[in-house]
Amino acid sequence: METQDADSASGFERVFVYLRERLLDGTLKQGERLMAERELALQLGVSRPIVREALRALHMLGIIEIRERVGTIVKRPDASxxxxxxxxxxxxxxxxxxxxxxxxxxxxxxxxxxxxxxxxxxxxxxxxxxxxxxxxxxxxxxxxxxxxxxxxxxxxxxxxxxxxxxxxxxxxxxxxxxxxxxxxxxxxxxxxxxxxxxxxxxxxxxxxxxxxxxxxxxxxxxxxxxxxxxxxxxxxxxxxxxxxxxxxx
Amino acid sequence: METQDADSASGFERVFVYLRERLLDGTLKQGERLMAERELALQLGVSRPIVREALRALHMLGIIEIRERVGTIVKRPDASxxxxxxxxxxxxxxxxxxxxxxxxxxxxxxxxxxxxxxxxxxxxxxxxxxxxxxxxxxxxxxxxxxxxxxxxxxxxxxxxxxxxxxxxxxxxxxxxxxxxxxxxxxxxxxxxxxxxxxxxxxxxxxxxxxxxxxxxxxxxxxxxxxxxxxxxxxxxxxxxxxxxxxxxx
DNA sequence: TCTTCGTTCTGGTAAGACCAGTACGATGAC
DNA sequence: GTCATCGTACTGGTCTTACCAGAACGAAGA
Incomplete structure (x- = not known):
């Protein structure tokens, strides 16, 4: 009931864009923790593997840090x-x-x-x-x-x-x-x-x-x-x- | 019986490193298609979602191109x-x-x-x-x-x-x-x-x-x-x- | 008050399944 | 024999369910 409007794009794209927008508009700030993968998946109407793909992508961009069994947090951008x-x-x-x-x-x-x-x-x-x-x-x-x-x-x-x-x-x-x-x-x-x-x-x-x-x-x-x-x-x-x-x- | 030998590293890391090595040592050259996700998963002893995470990561690096229903190919590096x-x-x-x-x-x-x-x-x-x-x-x-x-x-x-x-x-x-x-x-x-x-x-x-x-x-x-x-x-x-x-x- | 313990939550991963196009060979018509 | 058509196998995209192990945090006990 929340995401069916965000059609057209693939699931991955939806999640990625969603997170990117949140990062760009300041909803997600450095050091903050973002939703748990399960919650994110539920909220965006996609499966967890898809969410993980998007998170992994942002991780590769050096924007977020994925801490095992802790959570995903926005980190200081790192172009390594x-x-x-x-x-x-x-x-x-x-x-x-x-x-x-x-x-x-x-x-x-x-x-x-x-x-x-x-x-x-x-x-x-x-x-x-x-x-x-x-x-x-x-x-x-x-x-x-x-x-x-x-x-x-x-x-x-x-x-x-x-x-x-x-x-x-x-x-x-x-x-x-x-x-x-x-x-x-x-x-x-x-x-x-x-x-x-x-x-x-x-x-x-x-x-x-x-x-x-x-x-x-x-x-x-x-x-x-x-x-x-x-x-x-x-x-x-x-x-x-x-x-x-x-x-x- | 498949993964205990590939020690220490996480599944994602294994797949990512494996592919990176293949790309570095020239086994995988530009324009070539790499194994299907399923086959890759089987060969590396990980699940397909993990393989997909690694592929997505390489895709973010601008090294490979994932063509839906066709395959994954090594492309000309692109730093976009x-x-x-x-x-x-x-x-x-x-x-x-x-x-x-x-x-x-x-x-x-x-x-x-x-x-x-x-x-x-x-x-x-x-x-x-x-x-x-x-x-x-x-x-x-x-x-x-x-x-x-x-x-x-x-x-x-x-x-x-x-x-x-x-x-x-x-x-x-x-x-x-x-x-x-x-x-x-x-x-x-x-x-x-x-x-x-x-x-x-x-x-x-x-x-x-x-x-x-x-x-x-x-x-x-x-x-x-x-x-x-x-x-x-x-x-x-x-x-x-x-x-x-x-x-x- | 401090320590300890256990529940809960989190990410990591596996396995199986279905969909929808693509690629390509087999089949059939010409 | 040639060419168009049609299946089928294969591919990536995605969902679902399930289990593990460690972290976090609050409750219970010392």
Whole structure:
């Protein structure tokens, strides 16, 4: 007697839309518990499995949290599902990685600008720590890649932007892998060690100086140089070219 | 006799992980159909509703497509669920909108750079069309906001980056609303008309000139000016200030 | 007042069934 | 032999009923 008007749409759609509307119009607020599955099913005139499908869908969206034997509550939105998405999407479309890297550059370049405005002492310290670790792990591809990644993440965190952070984090799986493989080039190009250390230091300095424009330029150049190394590795130019470029820089 | 071996994880988790692995290791490729729900349930030793939950979850991730009475197929990854996410996330955290706007700026600034490298004639034409529409709809908040949005979307499309496009698109709901509300300021600030027309034109010109650095600077300034108008509107400065600023610019 | 216990509620899952279209092979007409 | 038609098997969509185990919470007892 309550839901037969909501025809046309499938059961799942009905439940999903119903819940979405409740979330959008503020009827369901963060931290609140929503109806029990059974009650929801009864009220919407669908079966419980259908309700569960809709809840699972919202759960994947990072909007609700399903606590076993407790209930379903609205949680702080969390885009961690993007991680799964990027990972799976990449598996289907391997060529996507360069594309994602471009998006990552977008995120970080904006982040470094905001970081110049908003970074706190704690952010500086985190950046500093990452910087030190980059120096310490310069000869270790694994730890080095991890340190490199931490530095870049520290930049994003320093931007104090949850959205940028979550987007960056979503790409982390890919980024981490990329950082690591780039680190393996260190064996090939001896000048890379100083590049890795000095260039990150430069980026750090510009953030400390709070000059957004220069920070972005520096970071872009940092990416460009890294790309250049990778390009050279692909085209087969090795140590020989290395010597020249080392003094050229 | 079927499930006790698959320990620890819940039924849903088992199915989800199973499918994810298949997708990651290439066993399931794009366009392929996966097992029927019943068969999947039988093989994994879970009930069909559980299988359906997992399929629904993957569907939300934009990885698979469920065709009624036909089957479930692996499709080209599609991040359109981000739209739902941002919309719902914003409803829960209204303060997130400025944050999302910053992410949007990140996307567009990178996009405009790439557009300078990659834009085709078709992209220029699309930008041009949007530009014309901005001029035509300058007095209409609705159509004007839409035209404005189209222009910015055209920039992202010109970047030829699927990832940037999908991220931008995900924020479209919020952006569209924001563009519209900004357009209402036109009534308040007469100088906004020329700003809207000239500034977009300037951005367009820099893209045509394929000067990435200048394009980004121009676009950033474009955003900054828009922000400035909004700031003034919030602080209550209206037409009075307007006259001065008009000649000041 | 604090502890303990048990009822109740909750999510997790299973199993079986029916519906309505789709896909496709078999059958029949031409 | 070719083509149109027709069944039938299969598929997803959904409902129903039922049981489990742990959490929550109030009542009863120490």
């Amino acid at each position: 599902m993007l991680k799964d998405f990027f990972t799976l999407a990449l598996a289907q479309q391997a060529d996507l990685i360069d594309d994602v890297m471009e998006a990552r550059i977008a995120i970080e370049c904006q982040a470094v600008r905001l970081a110049c405005e908003r970074a706190t002492i704690a952010d500086f310290e985190r950046l500093q720590r990452a910087l030190v670790r980059i120096g310490e792990t310069i000869d270790d591809a694994d730890a080095g890649g991890s340190a490199d990644f931490d530095f870049h993440r520290a930049i994003v965190l320093a931007s104090r932007s949850p959205t940028l952070a979550v987007l960056h984090e979503s790409m982390s799986t890919l980024l981490a892998r990329s950082h690591r493989s780039r680190r393996e080039l260190v064996q090939q190009f001896s000048s890379m060690k100083s590049y890795l250390i000095d260039d990150h230091k430069r980026v750090f300095d510009t953030i400390v100086s709070r000059d957004a424009d220069r920070a972005e330029v520096t970071l872009r150049r940092h990416f460009a140089i890294g790309d250049e190394y990778r390009r050279r590795a692909v085209t087969g130019e090795g140590d020989r070219v290395e010597a020249r470029s080392a003094q050229g820089t | 669920m981000l739209k739902d996410f941002f919309t719902l996330a914003l409803a829960q955290q209204a303060d997130l909108i400025d944050d999302v706007m910053e992410a949007r700026i990140a996307i567009e600034c990178q996009a405009v750079r790439l557009a300078c490298e990659r834009a085709t004639i078709a992209d220029f034409e699309r930008l041009q069309r949007a530009l014309v529409r901005i001029g035509e709809t300058i007095d209409d908040a609705d159509a004007g906001g839409s035209a404005d949005f189209d222009f910015h979307r055209a920039i992202v499309l010109a970047s030829r980056s699927p990832t940037l496009a999908v991220l931008h698109e995900s924020m479209s709901t919020l952006l569209a609303r924001s563009h519209r509300s900004r357009r209402e300021l036109v009534q308040q600030f007469s100088s906004m008309k020329s700003y809207l027309i000239d500034d977009h034109k300037r951005v367009f010109d820099t893209i045509v000139s394929r000067d990435a650095d200048r394009a980004e600077v121009t676009l950033r300034r474009h955003f900054a000016i828009g922000d400035e108008y909004r700031r003034r509107a919030v602080t209550g400065e209206g037409d009075r200030v307007e006259a001065r600023s008009a000649q000041g610019t």
